[in-house]
Amino acid sequence: xxxxxxxxxxxxxLVVAVATAGAAAIADQTPRPAAQMSAxxxxxxxxxxxxxxxxxxxxxxxxxxxxxxxxxxxWKSHQVFxxxxxxxxxxxxxxxxxxQDFARKFEQPYKPLLDANIPFYASLGNHxxxxxxxxxxxxxxxxxxYTYQKKDVxxxxxxxxxxxxxxxAWLEKELKDSNATWKIAYFHHxxxxxxxxxxxxxxxxxxIEPMFLKYGVAVVFAGHEHFYERLKxxxxxxxxxxxxxxxxxxxxxxIGPLTAKGFDIEQSYMVVEIDGDVMRFQTISxxxxxxxxxxxxxxxxxxxx
Amino acid sequence: MTNFKCAAFAFAxxxxxxxxxxxxxxxxxxxxxxxxxxxxxxxxxxxxxYFIKIVQDDFxxxxxxxxxxxxxxxPKNMTVDVNTVYPTTLALxxxxxxxxxxxxxxxxxxxxxxxxxSLILRDVKANLIVDILRDIVPTIPS
Numbered sequence: 001x002x003x004x005x006x007x008x009x010x011x012x013x014l015v016v017a018v019a020t021a022g023a024a025a026i027a028d029q030t031p032r033p034a035a036q037m038s039a040x041x042x043x044x045x046x047x048x049x050x051x052x053x054x055x056x057x058x059x060x061x062x063x064x065x066x067x068x069x070x071x072x073x074x075w076k077s078h079q080v081f082x083x084x085x086x087x088x089x090x091x092x093x094x095x096x097x098x099x100q101d102f103a104r105k106f107e108q109p110y111k112p113l114l115d116a117n118i119p120f121y122a123s124l125g126n127h128x129x130x131x132x133x134x135x136x137x138x139x140x141x142x143x144x145x146y147t148y149q150k151k152d153v154x155x156x157x158x159x160x161x162x163x164x165x166x167x168x169a170w171l172e173k174e175l176k177d178s179n180a181t182w183k184i185a186y187f188h189h190x191x192x193x194x195x196x197x198x199x200x201x202x203x204x205x206x207x208i209e210p211m212f213l214k215y216g217v218a219v220v221f222a223g224h225e226h227f228y229e230r231l232k233x234x235x236x237x238x239x240x241x242x243x244x245x246x247x248x249x250x251x252x253x254x255i256g257p258l259t260a261k262g263f264d265i266e267q268s269y270m271v272v273e274i275d276g277d278v279m280r281f282q283t284i285s286x287x288x289x290x291x292x293x294x295x296x297x298x299x300x301x302x303x304x305x
Numbered sequence: 306m307t308n309f310k311c312a313a314f315a316f317a318x319x320x321x322x323x324x325x326x327x328x329x330x331x332x333x334x335x336x337x338x339x340x341x342x343x344x345x346x347x348x349x350x351x352x353x354x355y356f357i358k359i360v361q362d363d364f365x366x367x368x369x370x371x372x373x374x375x376x377x378x379x380p381k382n383m384t385v386d387v388n389t390v391y392p393t394t395l396a397l398x399x400x401x402x403x404x405x406x407x408x409x410x411x412x413x414x415x416x417x418x419x420x421x422x423s424l425i426l427r428d429v430k431a432n433l434i435v436d437i438l439r440d441i442v443p444t445i446p447s
Contacts, residue, residue, distance in 0.1 A: 096394050126398055131328065160399070161397060161399050163402040163405065164411075165406070166413060198374065
């Protein structure tokens with residue numbers, strides 16, 4: 001098709017869509033019973049007094065017992081490590097997305113967090129209806145990709161399901177315009193992964209990683225793989241996969257040259273603290289064990305602050 | 306492009322009717338007005354070879370592992386037809402970013418998706434399948 005033909009093709013297609021309200025009304029539903037959990041958590045308190053603290057959840061929306069267990073454990077972590085917000089790495093709601101599903105697969109398991117006014121900032125996974133962008137508790141503001149800042153940390157929530165040119169142009173502009181000390185990106189599909197089921201998203205990597213490198217993205221979180229993996233730094237960027245906050249694909253990690261640490265025998269989540277030039281993380285299992293932790297120093301490139 | 310313009314008129318009227326209605330209302334209005342919609346009204350026959358070549362060249366340029374990974378995630382055993390709702394319980398499989406780069410740009414209201422061996426055009430807001438190009442995604446050799 002020639003470009004002139006596309007010019008005719010494009011504008012006419014513009015009229016196809018009809019604006020929708022999108023957000024679903026939420027119906028009440030009887031809560032599922034919480035699972036028997038360990039009464040303690042190994043979560044350690046944050047170090048910094050004025051640090052940016054957040055929770056990382058991925059591939060959560062099953063509505064099953066594992067999700068409720070992880071949610072309960074994450075709330076226990078909050079008592080020790082008072083994270084201020086939560087990021088979601090996609091597959092926020094599996095299966096049907098009726099109002100009662102949003103209740104059962106999101107509002108009920110995370111009720112303590114929602115009651116404590118902890119905001120969520122979701123990204124879309126391949127199992128998510130893009131209309132989730134209109135669901136207010138997901139904090140997406142009606143956008144499938146968006147950015148926000150917490151103190152000196154700028155977050156970029158991307159839609160890795162559909163990395164079209166509009167999103168690429170938006171990302172480049174936002175990265176370029178940001179002078180935040182830390183730039184953190186998160187989205188569903190991991191650019192690097194040792195997963196046997198999916199593996200690395202090479203296509204996506206070729207498009208967005210050059211921008212990450214050019215504009216100083218320090219840390220990337222992804223889901224999709226139903227386990228936890230901390231990758232060895234790739235080109236100076238710290239990559240984490242944390243897609244096991246409800247679903248679990250046990251034994252799927254193929255330990256190889258990419259893997260710094262893997263955990264695929266139990267569901268998990270992360271709590272993270274950005275404190276000056278240091279990022280501290282803890283990865284906590286469904287039963288409250290810290291299965292990985294560490295610090296990442298922000299790498300300052302010449303000519304940047 | 307005549308067929309395409311007729312369809313566009315129908316869409317425009319649907320917008321007037323549906324206004325800012327919910328997805329289901331919008332879909333229903335468009336479905337009514339496009340009741341006679343047929344495959345190939347947007348992917349018009351004269352453009353089809355162009356799309357087929359892009360998709361097939363893209364897959365041919367991928368490693369077997371990559372092809373298998375992409376095809377393995379596509380929704381299968383799913384009947385799709387023009388002017389029907391994309392099943393809300395099915396995953397919208399990730400569209401390969403490299404392939405998306407090669408296809409013509411679309412207005413933000415529309416997107417490409419792969420379903421089984423078909424390339425579809427999906428109305429993002431109404432969640433309707435606007436057109437289909439069948440059997441262009443290669444099969445995985447057994």
